[in-house]
Amino acid sequence: MNPVVGLDVAKGESQVQAFSDKSKPYGKSFSMKHTREELDQFIGFLKEIEEVTxxxxxVILESTGHYHSPIVQCMEEHEILYILLNPIISYQAKKSSLRKVKTDVIDAYQLCVLYYKEDFEPHKNRGIQLLNLRNLSRQQEIVTNMYVEVKLHFHTILDQVFPEYRKVFGDLYSKVSLSMLKEYPTSEAILTAGESRLVESVMEFCPRRSGQWAREKAKKIMDSASRNPFQKVVYESHLINLRMYIDLLFHYQGHLSDLEGRIVALANEVEEYKIIQSIPGIGEKIAATIISEIGEIDRFNHPKKLVAFAGVDPSVHSSGKFTATINHITKRGSSRLRHSLYLAVLCGIRSSRNKKLKAFYDKKKSEGKPAKVAIVACINKLLHWIYALLKRKETFLDLA
Structure with a gap:
């Protein structure tokens, strides 16, 4: 016998369907809450099937973001093998039926049927260290996006309160710049305080700089206040929003700085991190993202599988005598990995940092390939290098 248990996972609960063998359902389908008690009952149910068969x-289930995490952790604690299926595969299998029916019971049943049709490999557990690195890298991306959104709202308010302030400091989002703006948000507040008070404030917020620098900045602030088209702020709500966005910018800057430090510290404990960084054009942040998204290289037995995982493998369309000549990449893999590789290629070919990659890019361009096609080819080449380096545990030699 070849028993299987299909799980249709949802938020907080799953639908369970068991088969003792092909075309032989075992008992009726039932629902299971993601609580410790019901998970233990599920483990008992698996042992019951083992005794009978x-x-x-x-166990076969779809990857559903974080909803399947309680079940997976429970099964790993009990050393139970499971197949974590890409939802695209199960969706395509469901489309083979002529009947248009969608219920949790049928989905769990179809997962069992699919198990007997295909030859799936059990899920390979990933190292906790690399998973922690991946979680932190993804969190950094989320916080960065939130930080960028706050920046946009901050610009909108600044345009309605003090647009000339942008020209005062080289970095508008530096600590001294935001602190001064929070303390003196209007032209009226600046002109009332006077230049000498501004010098003191600049020195207070940035004590490591010289007095001459503080006086220059104070003079620039005074000049910008006199040029400001909004000499008086009509809407008090703008000032409230401005201070709120400055606080949020400080808040996100602190979180991003903390995340970056933790990522670098964790990545330095991983041997593969230094190997990836040996490739010209790949810095700390990109290296951490690449190694955390790839995980253990042993998961891939061929470089083409790594290319497919990144979603840069070409799609194929052929029907009868027709074969498409313009094919886009599939983009079905890790979007974060693909984006990091794109940035790595751009950094490598600019200023010829990576001589081998730049030579390969120029070769593709000389063949008449458009720039984006040449860059995708470089990403493909870079993935082959990464695969070879990680397998051999060697560093990159740029001898072109």
């Missing part, structure tokens, strides 16, 4: 049942 004489074989340890395989």
């Amino acid at each position: 004489g074989q340890v049942p395989m």
Whole structure:
């Protein structure tokens, strides 16, 4: 016998369907809450199937973001093998039916049927260290996007309160710049305080700089206040929003700085991190993202599988005598990995940092390839290098 248990995972609960063998459902489908008690009952149910069939049942479920995490952790604690399926595969299998029916019971049933049709490999557990690195890298991306959004709202308010302030400091988002703006948000507040008070404030917020620098900045602030078209702020709500966005900018800057420090510290403990960084054009942040998204290189037995995982493999369309000549990349893999590789290629070919990659890019351009096509080819080439380096545990030699 070849028993299998299909799980249709949802938020907080799953639908369970068991098969003792091909075309032989075992009992009725039932619902299971993601609580410790019901998860323990599920483990007992798996042991019951093992006693009846004489074989340890395989569990098959779809990858559903974080909803499947309680079940996966429970099964790993009990050393139960499971198949974590890409939802695209199960969706395509469901489309093979002529009937248009969608219920949790049928989905769990179809997962069991799919198990007997295909030859799936059990899910390979990833190292906790690399998963922690991946979680921190993804969180950094989320916080960065939130930070950028706050910046946009901050610009909108600044345009309605003090647009000339942008020209005062080289970095508008530096600590001294935002602190001064929070303390003196209007032309009226600046002109009332006077230049000498501004010098003191600049020195207070940035004590490491010289007095001469503080006087120059104070003079620039005074000049910008006199040029400001909004000499008086009509809407008090703008000032409230401005201070709120400055506080949020400080808040996100602190979180991003903390995340960056933790990512670098964790990445330095991983051997593969230094190997990836040996490739010209790949810095700390990109290296951390690449290694955390790829995970253990042993998961891939061929470089083409790594290319497919990144979603830069070409799509194929052929029907009858027609074969498409213009094919886009599939983009079905990790978007974060793909974006990091794109940035790595751009950094590598600019100023010829990576001589081998730049030579390969120029070769593709000389063949008449458009710039984006040449860059995708470089990403493909870079993935082959990464695969070889990680497999051999060697550093990159740029001898072109």
